[in-house]
Amino acid sequence: MYVSRLALGVAVLSAALISGCSNQAASTERTYPMGEKVAVGPFLYTVFETQWVTHLGMPPDEKVPQNRYFLVRVSIVNTGGNEVMAPTLSVEDDKGASYPELTANIGAPQWIGLLRQVHPADSIAGNLVFDCPPGHYKLRALDDNGEKSALIDIPLSFTSESPDVPTPGESKKDPTYLKK
Secondary structure (H helix, E strand, C coil): CHHHHHHHHHHHHHHHHHHHHHHHHHHCCCEEECCCCEEECCEEEEEEEEEEECCECCCCCCECCCCEEEEEEEEEEECCCCCEEECCCEEEECCCCEEEECCCCCCCCCECCCCEEECCCCEEEEEEEEEECCCCEEEEEECCCCCCEEEEEECCCCCCCCCCCCCCCCCCCCCCHHHC
16 A cells, blocks of 8 residues: 555656646747847748738728737748748737737738748748737747747837928928928
């Protein structure tokens, strides 16, 4: 009886250690800042910029999202020796909700496309499109098998750059026209 309790105790302890190790491995997934090159399997991902839009296109062909369209400008380089398909990706919010990349062409500018075959030492670039509420997200970058991943931190930003536009009638030669 003592031996069977000891065996049961060892089995329970082993199971707890094994599950603890797997949780520890999952929680050590590395997060990279936006703009940094991130290697996952044969791919080298770089997120350049993001944009939130309320609609795409013009009526009557206008596309309106359930939440907002989130465009993520990305470059994917194949550093491997074989031609591979770049996977569809997702973004995850701080609460753990995941939003998959849209798989249909909705008219987004410079859409990267769905079937992304990348030749060795070649790259593709364009916008990934997600339908999600505005917030702080992390892009889950995957290898070609979907087994390895890394997270790319994408801070919430609604900033836009608007150039200074001179008032009609002001001369560009006048150095004070931009200071008004």
